[in-house]
Amino acid sequence: MKKSIIWLASYPKSGNTWTRIFLANYLANSAKPLSINEAHRFCMGDTIASTYHKVAGCQIDTKDIGLTLRLRPKVLAGIVANNADVNFVKTHHMRRSAGNMALIPPEVTRSAIYIMRNPLDMVLSYARHYGITPAVAVAQIGNEDNANAADENSVAQFLGSWSGHVKSWTSPSPYPVLVLRYEDLLEDPEAQFARVLTHIGIPVEKERLKKAVEFASFKELSRQEESAGFIERPKQTEKFFAKGAAGQWKDDLDKPLIDEIKRTHRKVMKKHGYL
Helix, strand or coil, rough: CCEEEEEEECCCCEEEHHHHHHHHHHHHCCCCCCCCCCCHHHCEEEHHHHHHHHHCCCCCCCCHHHHHHHHHHHHHHHHCCCCCCCCEEEECCCCCCCCCEEEECHHEEEEEEEECCCCCCCCCCCHHHHHCCCCHHHHHHCCCCCCCCCCCCCEEEEEEHHHHHHHHHHHCCCCCEEEEEEHHHHHCHHHHHHHHHHHHHHCHHHHHHHHHHHCCCHHHHHHHHHHHHHCCCCCCCCCCCCCCCCCCHHHCCHHHHHHHHHHHHHHHHHHHCCC
């Protein structure tokens, strides 16, 4: 089995979509921005229900977690069966086992890119994304058993807590893992995305890089969503590309919730420069 998967991994609302759209624009190298609704062609997700139906040979109950976990190795084997050198796969799973099944098996993995974001900011985007209050979001990202439930379009996603997720992806690994901070991407996107290209093994062309960064800018993504919508936007979310800024928690997050996040995630936040 070929080790061709490069995981684009993150906790939800941490910069995964931005990174995927940058890569899609760099690889396409077109004269105008790629449609945000075409980016999925360059990087598929690992929880898409239709792929599980396909490998099962019939319509399955996506809420049957045991079944979807048993099918997962076949889904991933199907991805690498194209014999490509690289297959980009988006995941929000933490790097652990579920039901005695490795969620991120090394036998299909070439490498990974892990994007983390300050949980004080991430939790606000997370709350908007899932249509919940910030207080509920804070509780969820502190829960080691946190998961996204399955629906007709997606199988379950095992997130765990924010700290647990970060630790799972930044711990020693049998394959290379490039760790990025969302805040560093905001501060110097050209330098950070150049690191992404180098990690993947793609030559960094200065003008092409600059163009791809511009085509994947928050301003451009927001403009496209406003004019044409975004197929990845959940029904309960008014806008997928809402703010994308760093430090918004200082104005938008209540102090008791700030204190709770700092208390729950202090060790990992401190390690990665968030305290």
